[in-house]
Amino acid sequence: MVKTPKRPPAGLPDKESLMAFLREAGEAEKADIARAFGLKGAERRHLREMLKELEAEGRLGKRGRKGFSEAGALPPVGVVDVVDRDADGELYVELVKGAEDAPRAILMPDREGRGPAPGMGDRLLVKFSRGVEGWEARLVKRLDAGTNRVLGVIRKSARETRVEPVDKRSKDVLLVPAAQATDLRDGDLVLAAIEKGEHRYGPKRGKILESIGREDDPRAASLIAIHAHGVPTGFSEAVEREAADQDVPTLKGREDLRHVPFITIDPADARDHDDAVYAERDEDPANAGGWIVWVAIADVAAYVRPQTTLDREARAKGNSTYFPDRVEPMLPEVLSNGLCSLKQGENRACMAVRMVFDKDGRKTGHKFTRGLMRSHAKLSYEQAQSAIDGLMDDATGPIMEAILYPLWNAYRAMLKGRERRSPLAIESPERRIIMAPDGGIASIEPRRSLEAHRLIEEMMIQANVCAAETLEKTRTPLIYRVHDAPSQEKIFNLADFLHTIGKPWNKGEAPNTKRFNKLLDETRDGPHAEVVNEVVLRTQMQAIYSPDNIGHFGLHLDRYAHFTSPIRRYSDLVVHRGLIRGLKLGPDGLTDREIAELGGIAEHVTETERRSMAAERDAMDRYIAAFLEDHVGATFSGRITGVTRFGLFVRLEETGADGLVPVSTLGDEYFTHDDRAHALVGERTGKRFPLGRRVEVRLVEATPVTGGLVLEMLSEPDPRDPNAPAPRYGMRGRGGRGGGDGPPKRGKGRPGGPKPRSGGKPSGGLKGVRKGKRR
Structure with a gap:
């Protein structure tokens, strides 16, 4: 069982000695007690009677089938279920094998921040201890978390x-x-x-x-995603108090940067601003035509210090999670939207890097400083872009000459370096959901890609490179953002697909970004541009955080560390602390304990990032399904983006929604999955539905609560590939698609599900949507 206390005097104990033994042991079975006291024969029978008496007196509690414990006590270690959550979000656990007298215990925050936070119904292994206000449980290990x-x-x-x-x-x-x-x-x-x-x-x-x-509830999509993926919500009272109890920054220990006219450029609806930029010509004659670019980042490390309650909760969350209708932030609003947000006209603590580039975009030097800054303007991406395009407003007009033109000219010099580096140039169109005032969905729109976006992105990338270089130079351990090259298997799959559209690819060639970009350029204006982008994206590995550097394949960089978003990413906060330690910029830098834990932290923030991405994607699917629920029966244009043995995934053009055409509804023959040709192929006729094919579909079913869309194919399949093997007229060809006895029948909608409505509500002006008969 659990630990055995020091051996008591031999012989049958009195009741008080027995209770003292159980108090020290936590819990024990009768055999353990007898062994500890050296009892044999008749003494064991007397022990059994004594245990019954203590239980009848209410002083003893059963634990499991054979175990005993002091009534109202908990063992040192036990298996528990999370059974309750109070108004503040605190979780309570109960012993799985506990009797009625076994008390509940409050689940204390995980100091190590290991993996996603436990949730209702999870089964855990915990250590128990008595706290000031009752029993406390601390996580040792998750058991079957979430599976039940x-x-x-x-x-x-x-x-x-x-x-x-x-x-x-x-x-x-x-x-x-x-x-x-x-x-x-x-x-x-x-x-x-x-x-x-x-x-x-x-x-x-x-x-x-x-x-x-x-x-x-119009906000149900994000609620479901939050609970389904275990995204932590809210903050404890202790964290809120700690966040509120912070001082306004002063110049102590900081360089005064308030004369530098930084500006923030963010999405129009952004609530926090963790980066600001400024650029000016380099007056050094040795760098003619060169530029000085400043990037200032909120000094979150000044407020979120290691080993505090605020730090532990931020680590557990790992990052902020963004939904169309809400944000689940990593830090309390008093910080994320207050002291850590680089608000216009207000003094803010920052970590800034001054970078020097030559006229061809080569970085020739950089220097970090811990400073006090003041943002001179708050612009949206659209505002900044409109100003550069000649449409100025009251905010942009006065700063064109001094701030905006120099920023753009510096970016165009940096762009030469970017083009020489040749990072992956995948174009992945994104959609954004516009929420109505009542919480419903007003519209789904393509997210515009502006030069202003690319300007900020390149300046942030270069600041991140500087952070990694500086930490390596000062021999300070760090968390890199790494991205491995595609695996051989992924390259082979890509080559097989490209063969189907007549594009050669040497399978033996080592993958590099220039080769991928050449392919993307060759297909950019052709009929296969969208699907080639999609397949190249799927060929890439997932980026992760790691204390071991393997470089960043997608950005084509030897070293890279996230530094620019410490309000919303814990990895960036760790890098900030590393810079403080390495450059001796204050006492709140990376600790020895954190250095020892870097591997675990990197693994954890990789997990939380993926958790957030999955939750955000699920919420988007549900919102889109809710938006399309009124368009069941309508016809849409789309493109086949996935081919599987159970059906085709089609992406609808206007909304970017992905729906499934079940294979059982495709036609009057059995369709099989040809994984080399990336197509579903009819066994009798050889007709094909290949990846990337543009099609017309009808929406059969939209289920907001699951985010599922079921479609019916209206387009005829492509003719048989003359180079493919001859069709097989086998059992399935004669007996229908399942080899049954009757003639093949065309299915409607989901197998066994409802038939699609013949009409459906009007499409509401959606582009690419039309009503019509099957072609």
Whole structure:
């Protein structure tokens, strides 16, 4: 069992000695107690009677099937379930094998910030200790975290109440007891736990853990994504107090940079501003035509110091998570939108880098400083771009000559260096959801790519390179942002696809960004441009954080470290602390303990970044499905972006939404997946639906709660490839697509699901959407 205390005197103990032993041991079975006291024969029978008496007196509690503990006490270590959450978001745990007397314990924050935060229904291994206000539990290890939880929607009928999962991949429909469903309404979003036990037939049994909202709430999409992916929300009272108890920055220990006319350029709806820029001509005769570029970043390290409650919670979150209707920030608003935000006209602490470039965009030097700055203007990307294009306003007009023109001229010099470096030039069109005042969706629009975006991006990239170079020069350990070259398998898959569109690719050639960019340039204006971009993007590996440097393939850089967004990325805060330590800029730099933990921190922030990306993507899918729900039955133009054995994924042109055309609905023959040709191919006719093909589809089903779109193919397949093997007229060709006995039948919509409506509501002016008969 658990630890054994020092051996007591041999012989049958009295009740007080027995209780003292259990208090020290935490819990023990009868055999452990007998062994500890050296009891044999009749003495063991007397011990059994004594245990029964203590239990009857209420002084002893059962733990599991054979264990005993002092009543109201917890063992040093135990397996628990997360069973409750209070109004402040604090979690409470209960022993899995605890009796009625076993108290709940508050789950304390994980000091190490290891992995995603536990949530309702998770099973954990914890250490218990008595705190000032009761029992406390500290995480040792996650066990089956989340595997027995279902996030779903209540569906009530006269006979039963079910929880239908919001995850379209899950089949765990739960039946919940009537007693738990009394206060629940049809359409409530709930978190439920799967009850253990054998359920051979029918739905599994479950219990409601908590109600989190309504499926018809306009903000349900982000609520579901937050809970489904375990994104931490809110802050503890201790963190809020610590964040509020900060001083306004002064010049002490800082260089006065308030004379430098920095400006911020951000999205129009940005609430926090963690970077500012300024550029001027280099007056050094030795650098004729060169430029000095300043990048100032909010000095978050001055407020979020190592080993504080604020730091531990920021590390646990790892990064901010952004949804169309809300942000789950890494730092409390008093910092993220207050002292750490580089607001116009206000003194702000910053970490700044002064970079020098020659006329051809080569960086010839840089220097970091810890300073006090004051932003001279707050501009949106659109504002700055319009000004450069000749449409000035009251904010941009007065600063054109002194600030905006020099910024753009410096960028055009830097651009020469970027083009020489040749980073990956993938064009991945993004959409943004415009929310209506009532919380609904006003529209879905393409996100414009402006030169102003690229200017800020290149200046931030160069600042990040400077951070990595400086930390290496000062021999300070750091977290790199690394991106590996594509694997051989991915390159082979790319070459196979390119062969189908007549573009050669040497499989033996080592991948490099210039070769990828040549391919993208050759196909940019052709019919395959969009799908080539998509396939090249899928060929790339995922970037991660690591204390070991392998370079950044996509940016074509030897060393790279995220430095420019410490308000929303913990990795950047760690790099800031490294610079403070390496350059001796203050006492709040990277600690020895953090250096020892860099590998774990890098792994953790990589996990939290992926968690946020998955949650953001899921929320987008659900919002788009909600937007399209009124267009069921309408016809859309799109492109095949995925080919799988179970169907085709089609991206709709106007909204960028991805929907599935099930393979069972494609035609009057059996379609098989040709993975080399990246196509679904008819077995009898050889007709094909290849990757990248433009098609017309009808929306059959849109399910906002899961984000699922089901489409019906309206376009005819391409003719058989004359170079492909002859069609096979086999069993499936004669007997329908499943080899059954009847003639093949054309399916409608999802197999076994409802037929699409013949009409559907008007398309609401969506481009690329039209009503019409099947062609």
